[in-house]
Amino acid sequence: MFECPFCGRRLGTIKNHFPVCKKMDSGDVDPVVFGYECLYGVDFEFFQREYVGAQKGLKTLVRECGVPYKVLRFLVESYGLLRDVGDAVRLQNEKNKEYFLSEYGVENPFQIPEVVSRIRDKRDVQRAQEEARRTLQLRYGVDNPFQIPEVKDRIQNDEQLKSKRARGQRRAFARKTQKDWDERSEKTRQTNKDRYGVDNPFQIPRVVEKNHADEAMGKRRKTMERIGLWKSDEERSDYERYVSEVRKHTRKNRKRVFVGWDGLCFYERCTLVTNEEFVKTHPGESPARNPMRPTIDHKVSVIRGFKTGISAERIGGIGNLCVCSQRVNSQKNYRNMVEFMEVIGHVEG
Numbered sequence: 001m002f003e004c005p006f007c008g009r010r011l012g013t014i015k016n017h018f019p020v021c022k023k024m025d026s027g028d029v030d031p032v033v034f035g036y037e038c039l040y041g042v043d044f045e046f047f048q049r050e051y052v053g054a055q056k057g058l059k060t061l062v063r064e065c066g067v068p069y070k071v072l073r074f075l076v077e078s079y080g081l082l083r084d085v086g087d088a089v090r091l092q093n094e095k096n097k098e099y100f101l102s103e104y105g106v107e108n109p110f111q112i113p114e115v116v117s118r119i120r121d122k123r124d125v126q127r128a129q130e131e132a133r134r135t136l137q138l139r140y141g142v143d144n145p146f147q148i149p150e151v152k153d154r155i156q157n158d159e160q161l162k163s164k165r166a167r168g169q170r171r172a173f174a175r176k177t178q179k180d181w182d183e184r185s186e187k188t189r190q191t192n193k194d195r196y197g198v199d200n201p202f203q204i205p206r207v208v209e210k211n212h213a214d215e216a217m218g219k220r221r222k223t224m225e226r227i228g229l230w231k232s233d234e235e236r237s238d239y240e241r242y243v244s245e246v247r248k249h250t251r252k253n254r255k256r257v258f259v260g261w262d263g264l265c266f267y268e269r270c271t272l273v274t275n276e277e278f279v280k281t282h283p284g285e286s287p288a289r290n291p292m293r294p295t296i297d298h299k300v301s302v303i304r305g306f307k308t309g310i311s312a313e314r315i316g317g318i319g320n321l322c323v324c325s326q327r328v329n330s331q332k333n334y335r336n337m338v339e340f341m342e343v344i345g346h347v348e349g
């Protein structure tokens with residue numbers, strides 16, 4: 001809303017009003033120019049001084065005196081003072097130079113080290129993105145992974161499943177928790193009352209509490225011994241030490257196993273599928289679901305080595321390593337676990 005400085009009428013747009021304002025007498029000056037000068041309190045002298053003399057830009061003047069950019073530009077143009085583009089650019093460049101010199105001590109932002117490294121980082125990211133796009137285009141003929149039909153379907157299914165299941169689970173959990181809580185607190189209260197004659201567990205003397213905990217621990221251990229899950233500390237730590245020793249040697253030798261590898265599973269003699277190939281033939285699936293991925297295996301198992309006293313260095317040595325499929329490896333691992341139970345004497349072997 002503007003108020004006309006001559007007749008006082010309040011108007012949404014004022015430019016069209018000035019030429020028809022009954023109270024305005026602009027003489028031989030363009031009524032719009034005269035109107036704006038009066039409305040914002042600027043005149044030819046002002047522009048001579050600030051725009052031409054001090055070489056300020058229009059945007060600077062907007063900031064300094066709050067006159068809208070369009071009005072400033074209209075007035076400057078009307079006075080015939082508007083700089084041509086070349087002059088404006090040169091002026092701006094000079095100002096930038098001044099600014100960078102005073103702020104950073106250089107004439108050009110490309111001389112500021114942080115700016116240079118930021119630009120480089122940005123280029124690296126761009127290059128990586130382009131690379132990824134090219135790969136997608138080559139493999140699936142799309143620009144965006146979400147355009148791959150399998151990926152699209154999977155995401156949609158996952159989302160639906162997740163939201164439906166999560167809602168149900170949340171509700172069920174809330175109901176169950178409340179019920180459990182009610183039952184448990186009632187039971188606890190009753191137990192405390194019966195055993196210690198108090199309502200609240202904090203009223204039980206500490207010593208009573210501790211004895212009770214020890215007793216529970218003993219009970220748990222007896223149960224574990226009975227079902228064959230208890231391992232003594234010696235049994236556990238000896239084997240664990242051996243395993244980590246074997247791992248160390250295996251890590252050292254794993255690269256050499258793949259040198260001259262024929263691409264087949266050592267046990268089944270079938271062709272293995274690298275994760276890279278798997279991703280190509282199973283778009284959108286995680287390589288973790290690739291049962292035929294090559295893995296390193298110990299021909300004489302770690303547990304057998306431990307049992308028969310073979311050194312960890314030999315078990316993790318290149319002569320004992322081979323490449324087999326993940327499927328075979330996990331079967332072997334299962335057998336090894338059974339053997340482990342035999343070793344520590346809890347399963348009749």
Ligand SMILES: [Zn+2]
Binds near residue numbers: 005008017021
């Ligand atoms: Zn008016």
